[in-house]
Amino acid sequence: MNILQVNEARDLVAADTNGFSDPYCVLNLGLQKKKTKTIKRTLNPKWGETFLMRVSPMDLRLHVVLSDWDAMSSDDFLGECYIDLNSMNDQPTWYTLQPRPTHPDDFVKGEVLIKARVVSSMNSGGAREAKLPTNIITEVNNRVTAYETNGELLDLTGIGLEMFPEFLEEHVPDIVNLDLGFNQFKMFPQLKMFKNLQSLSLGGNMIMTIPGDMLDLPLLKTLTxxxxxxxxxxxxxxxxVCLEKLDLANNKISVLCEEIGMLSKLEELVIAGNPLQSLPPTFCNLGSLEMLDANGCQLVKLPEEFPQMTRLLELNLGNNKLVELPSLIGRMTRLVVLNIMDNRLTDLPLSIGYCFGLGKIGAGINIEGNPINSDEIISKYKIGNDHLMDHLEKRMAVQGYTLPDQKAKQSNNKALQSSNPTAKNPAGVNNSTTSTTTSTTASSQQQQQQQQPVFPKPMGLVSNKPAPTQPTAAPNAQQDILTKSIALKNWSIAIIRGEIRPKINKVKTQILRCVNIQEGISIANMMKSMKPEIEAIKALIPNAFPTPGVPLSGTSGKIHSGNDKLETLKDLVVASIDDADIVLDSLYQLIPNSSDPHLIVGLVSSLKKIKELLP
Known part of the structure; x- marks a missing residue:
């Protein structure tokens, strides 16, 4: 069986009086005949069409004929060629057009680009491949061609696959990113042959089990x-061992294996929508975890060791059955998002007052739907997250609560001061109040330094704009601004990476495959409403900041609807999406290195609006 692709032709004869032709191509193999669409007014048509043609032992050559379509008369001959099937080697090849043997005086010129992929019943997966319908094999080939064009993602979503096409092992052995979502898989596919695989998506299938030997994917970073x-x-x-993101949401997992705690590089974990009642103690060994979504499970209690995961920025525990939070949750000082809505919490731990970042942005902390006993907590929460967190911090101070590790630090500071009483007081005055205040300030500064994340500095970041002149703020005010900026930057990075860019990529896939004009208009209107926010972000980016070289897929994978207006609309929307993607990539590099609070606040405002507009 051959999968044949007619890509394009060039330098054809002008058969019409306007100096152009309306060319189409016909493939003949035995009794089979396949015809491309007609491209109007061109001498260099680009078809990019794929056909599936079965090869019998009697078939030796493929006959290719190019013609010019005419409305009022018979079609004009533009040239032909015969291709030996044995010479086709899965590489696009230019073939020179020839005149017909019976009409040697035909004026013919130009070439046609043909590519063939042979799917033989003799290969290792032959018996299984025979079960794949011909329309699915053709669509797989179309997707492979798109992948070979952009070289980023092999997208095999939504084409009804029940088994993995094993012939792809031969044709695209170096796949890095593979999406098999929304098919009909009931078994985890055998993919060990793809040694370079780094991203794999199997969302929306019917997989019940994962055989352990299927996970020999040593370079895999993302598994969905x-x-x-x-x-x-x-x-x-x-x-x-290289896994950084794992999405297990909306399955039927009731128990997590202890080995999950051995994923030392895991940064994002989504287990939402599973009937989990508890987490294994080893879960707390996930020292690199920055985002955990356990929304909609059945968790009753978290392990006491849970606060060991001090790198967490986002923690979603909404819609569970939690009756309490770990007493030492205050150690998680990097938290900027904590969702604990719709649980059974009657109070919040004293130590939560150390989670300063929760009161600095709107997303902050969500305690809705809990039977909290404290009217003070409820009233402060209704005013705003900042008021709630200020109250919790003061409550902690009034009751004299200090984390165990902070107590040890204070003891060490006092010991140092008693052994060197002039260290903080050069005049030699033994003032206990001054000593205590100085120790507390140093401890506070040390805590703030510990919760500041370290970001990579993008190369080439140079700004010609002079730094704005601002009045000198008091040390406490400067520290508060710094803390707020860190929280805002952490939230922005997480929301760009985890929500906005994935959703924009899905919108792009949707518009490329759109064949309905109303659906296309709906997507176009959404992008139109988003454009003011994208322009606002552009205005905030420094002029000298380098535009990243984002490899864009353009219109790769596009399905032609046959409606010229819709196709034009799709091209415009795709261009708008690509522009937004470049802007977001710039932000991803700019935000960690920015120290301008006004710029950060402006970016956060636009990002929130974009998040609301995306489906």
Whole structure:
């Protein structure tokens, strides 16, 4: 069986009086005949069409004929060529057009670009490939061609696959990013042959189990298996030593294996929508975790060791059955998002007052739907997150609560001061009040320094704009501004990476495959409403900041609807999406290195509006 692709032709004969032709191409193999669409007014048509043609032992040559379509008379001959099937080697090849043997005086010139992929029943997956319908094989080939064009993602979503097409091992062995979402897989596919695989998505299938030997994917960084029928994750999950993001949402997992705690590089974990009642103690060994979404599970209690995960920025525990939070949750000082809505909490731990970042942005802390006993907490929460967190911090101070590790630090500071009484007081005055105040300030500054994340500095960041002149603020005010800026930057980075860019990519896929004019208009209106925010962000980016070289896929994977107006609309929307993607990539590099609070606040405001506009 051959998958044939007619890509384009060039330098054809002008058959019409306007100096152009309306060319189309016909493929003939035995009794089979396939015809491309007609491209109007061109001598260099680009078809990019794929056909599936079965090869019999009697078939030796492929006959290719190019013609010019005419409305009022018979079509004009533009040239032909015969291609030996044995010479086709899965590479696009230019073939020179020839005159017909019966009409040697035909004026013919130009070439046609043909590519063939042979799917043989003799290969390792032959018996299984025969079960794949021909329309699915053709669509797989179209997607592979798009992948070979942009070289980023092999997108095989939503084409009804029940098994993985094994012939792809031969044709695209170096896949890095593979999306098999929204197909009909009931088994985790065999992908060990793809040694370079780094991103794999299997969301929206019907997978029930994952055989451990299927996880021999040593370079895999992202694994998405949400919306399946999984009841467990195998212990062999520990083989994924490079895994950074794992999405297991909306399955039927009731128990997590202890080996999940061995994923030392895991930064994002989504287990939402699973009937989990508890987390294994080893879960708290995930020292690199920055985002955990456990919304909509059945968690009753978290392990006491849970606050060991001090790198967490976002923690979603909404819609569970929690009756209390770990007493030492205050150690998680990097938290900027904490959702604990719709649980059974009657109070919040004293130590939560140390989580300063929760009161600095709107997303902050959500305690809705809990039977909180304290009217003071409820009233402060209704005013705003900043008021709630200020109250919790003061409550902690009034009751004299200090984290165990902070007590040890204070004891050490006092010991140092008693051994060197002039260290903080050069005049030699033994003032206990001054000593205590100085120690507390140093301890506070040390805490603030510990909660400041370290960001990579983008190369080439140079701004010609002079730094704005601002009045000198008091030390406490400067520290408060710094803390707010850190929280805002952490939130912005997380929201760009985790929500906005993935959603924009899905919108792009949707418009490229759109064949309905109303759907296309709906997407166009959404992008139009988003444009003012994108322009506002552009205005905030320094003029000298370098534009990142984002490899854009353009219109790769586009499905032609046959409606010229819709196709024009799709091109405009895709261009708008690509522009937004470049702007967001610039932000991802700019935000960590920015120290301008006004710029950061402006960016956060626009990002929030964009987040609300995206589906």
């Amino acid at each position: 298996i949400n919306g399946n029928q999984l009841i467990a994750i195998p212990p062999e999950i520990k083989k994924l």
